[in-house]
Amino acid sequence: xxxxxxxxxxxxxxxxxxxxxxxxxxxxxxxxxxxxxxxxxxxxxxxxxxxxxxxxxxxxxxxxxxxxxxxxxxxxxxxxxxxxxxxxxxxxxxxxxxxxxxxxxxxxxxxxxxxxxxxxxxxxxxxxxxxxxxxxxxxxxxxxxxxxxxxxxxxxxxxxxxxxxxxxxxxxxxxxxxxxxxxxxxxxxxxxxxxxxxxxxxxxxxxxxxxxxxxxxxxxxxxxxxxxxxxxxxxxxxxxxxxxxxxxxxxxxxxxxxxxxxxxxxxxxxxxxxxxxxxxxxxxxxxxxxxxxxxxxxxxxxxxxxxxxxxxxxxxxxxxxxxxxxxxxxxxxxxxxxxxxxxxxxxxxxxxxxxxxxxxxxxxxxxxxxxxxxxxxxxxxxxxxxxxxxxxxxxxxxxxxxxxxxxxxxxxxxxxxxxxxxxxxxxxxxxxxxxxxxxxxxxxxxxxxxxxxxxxxxxxxxxxxxxxxxxxxxxxxxxxxx
Ligand SMILES: [Zn+2]
Numbered sequence: 001x002x003x004x005x006x007x008x009x010x011x012x013x014x015x016x017x018x019x020x021x022x023x024x025x026x027x028x029x030x031x032x033x034x035x036x037x038x039x040x041x042x043x044x045x046x047x048x049x050x051x052x053x054x055x056x057x058x059x060x061x062x063x064x065x066x067x068x069x070x071x072x073x074x075x076x077x078x079x080x081x082x083x084x085x086x087x088x089x090x091x092x093x094x095x096x097x098x099x100x101x102x103x104x105x106x107x108x109x110x111x112x113x114x115x116x117x118x119x120x121x122x123x124x125x126x127x128x129x130x131x132x133x134x135x136x137x138x139x140x141x142x143x144x145x146x147x148x149x150x151x152x153x154x155x156x157x158x159x160x161x162x163x164x165x166x167x168x169x170x171x172x173x174x175x176x177x178x179x180x181x182x183x184x185x186x187x188x189x190x191x192x193x194x195x196x197x198x199x200x201x202x203x204x205x206x207x208x209x210x211x212x213x214x215x216x217x218x219x220x221x222x223x224x225x226x227x228x229x230x231x232x233x234x235x236x237x238x239x240x241x242x243x244x245x246x247x248x249x250x251x252x253x254x255x256x257x258x259x260x261x262x263x264x265x266x267x268x269x270x271x272x273x274x275x276x277x278x279x280x281x282x283x284x285x286x287x288x289x290x291x292x293x294x295x296x297x298x299x300x301x302x303x304x305x306x307x308x309x310x311x312x313x314x315x316x317x318x319x320x321x322x323x324x325x326x327x328x329x330x331x332x333x334x335x336x337x338x339x340x341x342x343x344x345x346x347x348x349x350x351x352x353x354x355x356x357x358x359x360x361x362x363x364x365x366x367x368x369x370x371x372x373x374x375x376x377x378x379x380x381x382x383x384x385x386x387x388x389x390x391x392x393x394x395x396x397x398x399x400x401x402x403x404x405x406x407x408x409x410x411x412x413x414x415x416x417x418x419x420x421x422x423x424x425x426x427x428x429x430x431x432x433x434x435x436x437x438x439x440x441x442x443x444x445x446x447x448x449x450x451x452x453x454x455x456x457x458x459x460x461x462x463x464x465x466x467x468x469x470x471x472x473x474x475x476x477x478x479x480x481x482x
Contacts (some may be wrong), residue, residue: 018406037229038042038323039078040181040183040235042275046069049125050157052178053157057123061253062253066256066296067136069255069260072089072277077180080108082140084115084325087106087118089119089120089127089340094129095147096379096425099397102117102128102169104406105170110177111424114327116420117421117423120245120258123250131152150302158410159372179230181235183229188225188316189223190309191309194241195243196215197212197287197402198244199445200215205438208434218405220241223239225238235317237276239284239310239313241263241281241306242281242282244289245259245281247291250293262316263277263304265342268312281422282418283399283421285429285431321390325387330480332380334465334469336462338375338466339462345362349362349452358458368462378459380398380426380430381397386481391415394412394420394477397423397425398429399428399445400429400473401431411477412477413481414481426461430473436464444466
């Protein structure tokens with residue numbers, strides 16, 4: 001354990017060294033024409049926030065580093081020269097403003113045709129924020145999207161770190177591009193359980209967080225790997241599992257990637273040193289890692305278990321045929337649950353007088369009601385990657401319940417599937433229809449007014465998604481492969 005942490009000087013030194021290392025990497029002499037094959041390359045950068053830059057969630061002091069945070073870039077190219085970058089970061093999340101900025105920048109500066117940015121959702125790291133620009137207006141929507149109430153320009157140290165993270169994403173993609181070589185792609189799966197369904201419905205009907213041992217989870221890890229045609233060695237292993245990274249205790253003041261970091265560590269013990277292992281988060285809105293918030297040692301044990309399963313998936317993986325990368329985005333808007341009744345709003349305006357934030361939200365609702373406008377919808381762009389007949393990867397913004405991943409796996413006409421959430425934007429939860437139909441009893445992830453502990457009640461959408469969202473999401477995902 002490194003409790004001494006990372007000084008700003010050490011961080012800057014590492015950053016500089018990473019840049020030199022990248023430049024020193026000789027561009028591969030490989031210059032063969034794009035033959036009948038896939039091409040793959042990968043790179044990583046450390047993005048550990050310096051001591052003093054608080055970590056979340058829950059928000060707490062940062063006095064050092066238990067294990068460092070990384071971002072990883074995987075680049076795929078097909079025989080037509082189409083290029084896709086899959087990026088994953090040890091971060092709790094990133095909103096649409098941030099993801100749009102990163103994706104557009106990398107498309108422009110690195111010549112990528114498509115870029116996806118995923119967050120592992122570690123609860124012992126930070127949000128990645130969008131860059132302040134001259135004249136930028138910090139609207140409430142942007143505060144919510146960026147997960148902050150303090151402009152980045154008012155936090156000079158974080159502005160430096162955040163800017164470096166954006167730059168490192170670009171440099172990692174460029175390095176991965178430089179490393180592109182003819183590759184065989186493979187996909188695999190193995191059984192593993194490191195989490196428990198966290199939604200418990202009490203006898204009175206109210207849903208709260210707990211351990212629902214019979215509740216649904218996603219009991220597997222899926223992998224997508226690239227293997228050098230020349231050396232046969234793996235170039236990267238991307239693996240996905242669904243569980244909130246919340247085994248690190250919330251009283252720990254040490255930065256950690258939680259179990260995903262330990263899983264990567266486990267994989268690397270068995271992989272060549274230059275092979276990049278990268279984790280992406282599945283549909284974990286209703287799943288917590290187990291045990292919950294105990295010790296760093298427990299997080300490592302859970303991660304090692306996941307890493308061992310990912311190695312089994314790799315071992316069992318099958319070759320992906322074809323030589324073409326197909327990707328697609330289906331832009332979608334999810335309607336929001338109808339506004340609470342006038343009676344509820346009136347009652348709550350009386351009850352919540354000591355809570356200015358809630359009164360503000362109620363006044364907005366009253367305004368929407370008076371003007372006859374529906375509450376704002378959510379942007380939910382679905383992104384799909386199709387490789388051969390064997391592999392389908394869907395990437396979604398926001399956090400989704402496990403049933404979405406199970407549905408994808410049951411319905412997608414491919415041998416193997418992966419579902420990423422917390423990708424390309426979104427802050428908060430998309431409840432299942434069943435959860436949303438519980439109304440005020442729907443709990444933290446799906447509840448509506450006047451359940452003030454429900455996450456989406458304070459959102460700019462003024463409530464959770466509408467019942468029926470499940471069908472809309474499934475329709476968008478089907479449109480990806482059809
Ligand atoms: Zn979450």
